[in-house]
Amino acid sequence: MSDETTTGIDNRKLLMWVFLGSDCMFFASLIGTYLIYKGTGNLDIGPVDVFDIPTTSVSTFVLLMSSMSMVFAYAYLVRNNINAFRIWMVSTIIMGATFLGFQVFEFSEFYFHYDLSPQTNLFGTTFYALTGTHGLHVTVGVVWLAIIFYSSLFRNSVSAETNLDLDLAALYWHFVDIVWIVIFAVVYLFGTFPGFPS
Amino acid sequence: MVSNKNNKTKKSGSHDHNHPEPITYFKVAMALVALTALEVVVFYFEWLGYAIIPVMAILSIGKFGIVVMYYMHLKFDEKLLTYVFMSGLILAVVVIMWLMALFGWFN
Amino acid sequence: MTSIPLKLPFKLNLSRPTNPTGVMDWITTIDHKKIGILYGVTAFIMFITGGIEALLIRTQLAGPELKIVAPDVYNQLFTMHATTMIFLGVMPLSAAFFNYIIPLQIGARDVAFPRLNAFSYWTFLFGALIMKSSWFLGGSPNAGWFGYAPITTTTFNPGNGIDFWIVGLQVLGIASLAASFNFIVTIINMRAPGLSFMRLPLFTWMTFITAILLVLAFPVITVALIELMLDRTFDFNFFNTKAGANPLLWQHLFWIFGHPEVYILILPAMGIVSEILPTFSKKPVFGYAAMVLAAAFIAFMGWLVWSHHMFTTGLGPIANSVFTITTMLIAVPTGVKMFNWLGTMWGGDIEFNTPVLFSVGFLSMFLIGGISGVMHSFSASDYQQQDTYFIVAHIHYVLFGGAIFAIFAGIYYWFPKFTGRMYDEKLGKQNFWLMFIGQNITFFPMHFVGMQGMPRRIFTYDSEMGWAFWNGVESFAAYVVAFGVLLFIINMIKSWISGPKADGDPWDGRTLEWSISSPPPVYNFLDVPKVESLDDFWHKKQKKNKSVKSKTNPKSIHLPQASYWPMLVSLGLAIAGYGIIYNLVVCGIGLAMVLVTVCAWSWEPVNEPDAH
Numbered sequence: 062m063s064d065e066t067t068t069g070i071d072n073r074k075l076l077m078w079v080f081l082g083s084d085c086m087f088f089a090s091l092i093g094t095y096l097i098y099k100g101t102g103n104l105d106i107g108p109v110d111v112f113d114i115p116t117t118s119v120s121t122f123v124l125l126m127s128s129m130s131m132v133f134a135y136a137y138l139v140r141n142n143i144n145a146f147r148i149w150m151v152s153t154i155i156m157g158a159t160f161l162g163f164q165v166f167e168f169s170e171f172y173f174h175y176d177l178s179p180q181t182n183l184f185g186t187t188f189y190a191l192t193g194t195h196g197l198h199v200t201v202g203v204v205w206l207a208i209i210f211y212s213s214l215f216r217n218s219v220s221a222e223t224n225l226d227l228d229l230a231a232l233y234w235h236f237v238d239i240v241w242i243v244i245f246a247v248v249y250l251f252g253t254f255p256g257f258p259s
Numbered sequence: 260m261v262s263n264k265n266n267k268t269k270k271s272g273s274h275d276h277n278h279p280e281p282i283t284y285f286k287v288a289m290a291l292v293a294l295t296a297l298e299v300v301v302f303y304f305e306w307l308g309y310a311i312i313p314v315m316a317i318l319s320i321g322k323f324g325i326v327v328m329y330y331m332h333l334k335f336d337e338k339l340l341t342y343v344f345m346s347g348l349i350l351a352v353v354v355i356m357w358l359m360a361l362f363g364w365f366n
Numbered sequence: 367m368t369s370i371p372l373k374l375p376f377k378l379n380l381s382r383p384t385n386p387t388g389v390m391d392w393i394t395t396i397d398h399k400k401i402g403i404l405y406g407v408t409a410f411i412m413f414i415t416g417g418i419e420a421l422l423i424r425t426q427l428a429g430p431e432l433k434i435v436a437p438d439v440y441n442q443l444f445t446m447h448a449t450t451m452i453f454l455g456v457m458p459l460s461a462a463f464f465n466y467i468i469p470l471q472i473g474a475r476d477v478a479f480p481r482l483n484a485f486s487y488w489t490f491l492f493g494a495l496i497m498k499s500s501w502f503l504g505g506s507p508n509a510g511w512f513g514y515a516p517i518t519t520t521t522f523n524p525g526n527g528i529d530f531w532i533v534g535l536q537v538l539g540i541a542s543l544a545a546s547f548n549f550i551v552t553i554i555n556m557r558a559p560g561l562s563f564m565r566l567p568l569f570t571w572m573t574f575i576t577a578i579l580l581v582l583a584f585p586v587i588t589v590a591l592i593e594l595m596l597d598r599t600f601d602f603n604f605f606n607t608k609a610g611a612n613p614l615l616w617q618h619l620f621w622i623f624g625h626p627e628v629y630i631l632i633l634p635a636m637g638i639v640s641e642i643l644p645t646f647s648k649k650p651v652f653g654y655a656a657m658v659l660a661a662a663f664i665a666f667m668g669w670l671v672w673s674h675h676m677f678t679t680g681l682g683p684i685a686n687s688v689f690t691i692t693t694m695l696i697a698v699p700t701g702v703k704m705f706n707w708l709g710t711m712w713g714g715d716i717e718f719n720t721p722v723l724f725s726v727g728f729l730s731m732f733l734i735g736g737i738s739g740v741m742h743s744f745s746a747s748d749y750q751q752q753d754t755y756f757i758v759a760h761i762h763y764v765l766f767g768g769a770i771f772a773i774f775a776g777i778y779y780w781f782p783k784f785t786g787r788m789y790d791e792k793l794g795k796q797n798f799w800l801m802f803i804g805q806n807i808t809f810f811p812m813h814f815v816g817m818q819g820m821p822r823r824i825f826t827y828d829s830e831m832g833w834a835f836w837n838g839v840e841s842f843a844a845y846v847v848a849f850g851v852l853l854f855i856i857n858m859i860k861s862w863i864s865g866p867k868a869d870g871d872p873w874d875g876r877t878l879e880w881s882i883s884s885p886p887p888v889y890n891f892l893d894v895p896k897v898e899s900l901d902d903f904w905h906k907k908q909k910k911n912k913s914v915k916s917k918t919n920p921k922s923i924h925l926p927q928a929s930y931w932p933m934l935v936s937l938g939l940a941i942a943g944y945g946i947i948y949n950l951v952v953c954g955i956g957l958a959m960v961l962v963t964v965c966a967w968s969w970e971p972v973n974e975p976d977a978h
């Protein structure tokens with residue numbers, strides 16, 4: 062592993078940031094598609110009918126807290142406090158999984174109670190595709206964190222010296238969090254705001 | 260990776276002091292919670308009308324910004340990383356805004 | 367061949383290859399030079415298949431009302447020809463140069479992520495195989511290289527062809543993205559001491575800009591492809607006009623990617639020519655900083671012009687005017703580059719060998735293609751040209767006369783570096799003249815028939831239309847081009863086996879790759895060079911510095927070791943890809959394989975501590 066580079070920035074960290082910059086274009090295209098189709102096609106069922114802002118606020122809160130838990134895990138790892146690191150890792154993973162649980166609950170609620178499927182209308186198509194893709198990103202993050210946790214338990218390969226491994230996963234995790242910040246505002250809050258003149 | 264032993268170097272292994280203290284993390288978390296709560300409260304101010312859009316945008320950008328600066332520690336890292344990320348982010352916003360304009364979004 | 371068992375948490379005991387030989391060596395190699403050669407050879411084979419498709423198209427169009435291929439086969443031919451040439455030909459041929467040349471030009475021992483580099487190659491190979499295998503698995507994609515939805519939805523296109531296209535492009539996209547991440551990090555972080563950005567060789571600069579464009583453009587097409595895949599596989603409504611979908615959505619997303627893509631195709635070619643002309647004019651490149659800035663401006667403006675592909679879709683006069691102006695603006699930095707190339711040659715002591723001939727061919731052909739490009743950048747005039755053979759002429763002048771000529775120039779130029787042998791100059795010149803004359807007779811008359819109204823993508827035409835004469839001429843000349851390419855292949859094979867030996871610096875080169883032996887040793891540079899100026903190597907030669915014998919022992923240089931995992935991760939992706947087309951369970955198996963192999967990869971140390 063080279064710790065000596067032209068700019069002094071670690072290669073992998075630079076790679077991660079280039080990837081995140083690139084992923085911005087990815088999510089922008091998905092959000093763009095959602096907005097372009099907003100309010101078009103069959104409007105029998107739309108955001109106002111299905112979204113439940115209090116529930117989604119709770120899941121948003123959980124994801125934000127998982128980000129905090131993530132940075133605590135990292136802070137303890139660099140201080141070589143492996144036990145505290147593990148506790149915060151578990152808490153991050155659980156909160157990530159809880160967020161996914163909320164999403165599964167939300168999707169099934171929409172599907173079974175409101176009869177909203179991706180096939181129903183353009184809202185269904187774009188909503189499930191956008192939030193589903195975000196959910197897949199969260200899933201990848203949970204798996205990634207779980208693998209690091211597994212490595213710390215059984216492979217003894219996680220320590221303060223290898224903190225960059227965790228730092229990279231954490232960058233990804235926070236990125237997924239900020240994408241949700243945008244989705245929450247643009248899709249959920251704007252989608253159901255009662256004050257818009259109709 | 261391949262080592263280029265003779266490169267002009269700056270040590271990069273020691274990036275724990277590139278990171279803030281846990282108490283900062285906690286304060287940041289509280290700020291995030293407060294901003295999210297504010298978002299949800301503002302959401303019930305029906306009288307805002309279209310003014311909700313800039314209000315919500317400022318709140319979300321605020322949340323976005325502090326996560327990127329503190330949790331993703333761009334504030335403490337080399338500036339190059341900020342440029343890399345911002346170029347992707349700004350291009351994404353500009354292109355999508357223009358695309359939405361073409362679909363008549365701002366008429 | 368000794369091997370070290372790799373400890374894994376699951377029972378999968380693949381030994382790490384330590385000194386593999388033969389086929390195993392090529393499968394597990396992570397040496398950027400070998401990967402470059404793999405890229406080059408694979409992409410060239412794909413280029414040949416795309417050429418065969420082109421010849422079939424030209425044969426069918428040689429006369430009016432011919433029935434050599436059926437109309438539906440014809441649709442598949444033009445779709446596959448374009449897709450092949452763009453994604454399996456020009457892009458990976460450029461990638462071959464990136465791989466081989468960039469680490470040498472920046473004085474590095476390898477790229478930043480050697481295993482990721484191997485992964486890029488294997489993923490490209492499997493993506494190419496997925497795409498090409500469609501010919502044998504029930505028919506190829508048939509909706510044009512831009513695959514406009516809704517015509518690519520199952521309603522209008524129920525066969526498997528489009529699915530191969532979607533999956534193939536996504537796998538190829540992963541390969542290109544991985545490679546671009548790698549080259550961005552390599553160029554930022556692996557430069558030799560003193561090699562500041564404004565001392566970088568222009569080819570490295572163009573690669574850098576290309577890689578940035580690619581990482582920003584490919585996510586957009588990825589989203590479009592995912593949306594189309596969801597429509598086709600799970601009945602989503604993105605492009606279902608019955609549900610109110612807007613048919614322009616695909617066109618916008620595709621061209622937001624598509625216009626930067628044309629710079630992804632041409633910037634590496636410009637970089638190659640910018641290396642060759644100074645070397646053989648024995649002068650530094652004219653206006654180095656202007657060259658860099660012009661390319662950066664082209665790359666930036668490339669994001670603001672995409673709707674010039676959609677002038678006739680009814681965007682309205684304001685949008686059309688704006689996109690006309692932004693598009694015309696790009697002619698300015700392109701003109702700057704053109705003048706700088708001429709300025710480089712002006713008054714130079716030029717030696718007209720094969721690389722220079724191809725480079726000058728590039729300048730003249732790209733100029734003609736550029737001028738016809740400015741013609742249809744004007745939206746009013748584009749109404750006349752849209753979807754006619756005029757556009758076909760334009761695109762082939764910039765991509766065949768432009769990109770391919772520059773790539774051939776680059777292959778000749780660096781051939782001694784790649785192989786340690788000289789190519790045959792006489793055959794090379796014959797190759798150039800056949801291709802140059804052939805390409806002009808093939809593509810120039812397309813301007814005429816295009817203006818007479820001959821549409822693109824028609825499988826035949828009526829004899830009354832008056833297009834028969836020029837079409838016959840074009841088809842004949844296409845075979846002249848093919849014969850030129852055949853001479854090239856003969857030259858390459860013959861020279862690689864038995865050409866005269868070339869030393870490290872046969873051209874009196876200016877950049878670092880010429881400062882080491884041909885072909886370069888595995889470790890590239892015994893001592894990492896120290897750079898003090900632009901064209902540092904050339905300046906040092908002028909000062910006649912006696913090169914001090916290095917005391918570094920080659921055995922003390924630690925290089926990353928070969929690995930199976932990159933290839934296996936790619937294989938998992940390929941299985942998942944076929945799974946999307948045929949069976950989602952298989953897709954799951956493929957993804958599981960990706961997960962397992964990625965873990966194994968990340969747990970494998972870059973260098974086994976006990977192996978040297």
Ligand SMILES: [Cu+2]
Binds near residue numbers: 671675
């Ligand atoms: Cu264009």
